[in-house]
Amino acid sequence: MIKQVIKKKILELITKEYPQIPSLEFMVDEPASEIEADLCSNAAFPLGKLLNCPPFEVAKLLSEKILDSSIFKKIEVSKNGFLNFILEDKALRKIIWEISQGNGDYLGETHKKSSERILLEFVSANPTGPLHIGHGRGAALGDSLYRIYRQCGFNVEREYYVNDVGFQMQTLAHSVEARYLQLQGNKEVQLPENGYQGDYIKELAKTMLDLKKSDFNTYPKEFLLDTIRQDLADFGVSFEHWMRESSLHLSGKLDSVLEFLDSKKSLAAKDGALWFVGEANSKEELDKERVIKKSDGKFTYFASDIAYHKDKWDRGYTHCIDIWGHDHHGYVPRMVSAVGALGIPKDFLKIQLYQLVSLKRGGKKVAMSTRSGEFVPLKEVVDEVGRDAARFFFALRSPTSHLEFDIDLAKKKSNENPVYYAQYVHARICSIFSEAKKRGIDLEVSFKDLEGKCVEKEERELMKKISFFKDILESSLQVSSPHLLANYLIDTATKFHRFYDQHRVLDVEPSLMRARLILLLATKRIFETGLNLLGVSAPESM
Incomplete structure (x- = not known):
């Protein structure tokens, strides 16, 4: 929250002093560890460039005019032109108090009056087999983003797009039918070329045989879609x-x-097929990737996807976020081009790609291939490490980074395991409050109990970190990823453990005890909320 407040003050000052300057992009963030400041900003750099003035001089001018005694204790300017902010302890205490009391404005709920309607589409795996760990990453990413949007007050909904027609559905039907006939004793029947080979196909064929089902075009995909629904439900x-x-x-x-x-001249016939001829980034893309209708008269997935995005727009959504695996990166330019050709605003569609996932078990990577059946089912991982660990691990890295899921680490019951490390904070605080109740300690507190308290270094560092919670949620939405939140919780856990290792809570004089209980209540609130946003539980004991 406090980062947003500072950024707003800087923007207001720039608008007032330099009305001719357009809106600037700059950051307000935590400085490097060697810098003795709470927050810093590079606002003087882009502003100095526009004013043709050295950043140091611009930063010095800003520091003299932005001073606000209710927020800043001091503003310093580094030699290279960064603004370094020392926050007023009273401002931090105010935020801690409001968070401890569950004030939604301090926990992210700032967009309740927004007229935006957001649709998050994710997973959308073809019903040709169980979900694998790659789908799990997309599911964790999409669902956590949904929760963060909701926490921030947005009107947001989730959607799964089911590709229930087309070549892959035919391949699934033929694969199951082949196994079905083999089970009946017809050993001459072979799987179709590029057919699905996993054991689940054999099991599905046996189920159909036992139930005397023979509708290979419908039953297999519906059965697998039900399996997907259940796997997702088990994943939260x-x-x-x-x-x-x-x-x-x-x-x-x-x-x-x-x-x-066609009326907009965005389609063209060539070689017996129908092509989309919107803006292309390359001749190869135009020739190979933009077929709408094949020469055999069948529509491509691209044709359906165009209609699907038009349908999203027609349903009244103002923003659509698609979360795709990185193997679809070549599909992004033509999808953006097609949406533009429909006359839909450019800011309607955002596509977030995420990199592949590899599973590490026993120090070795496990290979994955859907058709050969050598994939790692999401259900298998969730059953082995638990939903909490799976959700947290999938959220730990930026979508642009490859994710190695260390299953042995995810099962550890120690601080080496990041989800255990984060959850333990909540459990520890719950145990402290439980002990306080056993001792008959009056837990009624007020804002006055914080006055002049929590001045120790470890206390202040924890207060400062907690005050950034709302900022982290906003940043997570800006980059369309929950990894910032997951890592924030780990960093905040470190601050808590340092505080708890150095300072007692209950066995101190009453006024200090009440102040520290407020600090712990705010910390508990942050972890309870933050873990829930990641789809992870906040246990009261461990």
Whole structure:
């Protein structure tokens, strides 16, 4: 929260002093550890460039005019032009108190009046097999973002797009049918080329045989879709909407969208096929990746995806966030181009890509391939390490970074395990309050109990970290990733443990005890809220 307040003050000052200057991009963040300041800003750099003035001189001018005694104890200017802020302890105590009392304005709830309607579409795995750990990363990323958007007051919904028609569905049907016939004793039947080979296909065929089912075009995909739903539920993920690709065909929405694109001269016939001819980044992309309708008359997934995004817009959403695996990176430019060709505003669609996941078990990586059946099911990982560890580990890294999931580490019951380390803070604080009740300590506190207290270094560092919670949520939304929150909780846990190792809470004089109980209550609130936003429980004992 306090980072946003400082940034707003800087922007207001720049607007007042330099009305001719357009909006600037600059940061307000924690400085390097060797800098003796609470926060810093590089605002003088972009402003100095526009004013043709050295950053140091600009920063000096800003520091003289931005001083606010209610927030800043001191503002210093570094030799290279950074603004370094020393925060007023009273301002920190105010934030700690409000958080301890559960004031939503200090916990992220600032967008309740927003007219925006946001649709998060994620996972959307084809119902051709169980979810694997790659899907798990997308599920954790999407669901945590949904929770953070909700926490910040936005109107947001989740959607799973079901690709229930097309070539892969045909391949699934033929694969199950082949195994079905083999189970009946027909040993001459072979799996189709590029068919699905996992044991789950054999098990599905046996289930159909036992139930005397023979609708290979429908039963397998519906069975697997139900399996996906259950795996997601066990992972703590649900969706408001399940949108089927087939509905776009049956409703005529696909035909309608293609008619619109044709009227805008965004379609062209070539080599017996129908092509999208919006802006292309390369000739290769235009030739190989933009077919709408193949020469055999069948529509491509791209055609359905265009209609799907038009449908999202028609349903009244103002922003759509798609979360895709990085293997779809080549699909991004043409999807953006197609949405633009529909006349939809550029800021409607945001596509967040996430890198691959590798599983490390027993010091070795496990290979993964969906068709060969050598993938690692999400269910297997969740059953082995638990939902909490799985959700937290998937949220630990930026989506742009490869994620190595160390299953042995995720199972450890020690501070080496990051989720255990974070959860232990909440459990420890709960035990302190439980002990206070046993001792008959009056837990009624007021803001006055904080006055002049929590001045020790470890106390102040913990207060400062807690005051950044709302800022972390806003930053998480800006980068469309919960990894900032996960790492914030780890950093805050470190601050808590340092405080707790150095200072007693209950066995001190009463006024100091009450102040520290308020600090712990705020810390507990942050971990309870933060862990929940990641889909992780906050246990009261461990």
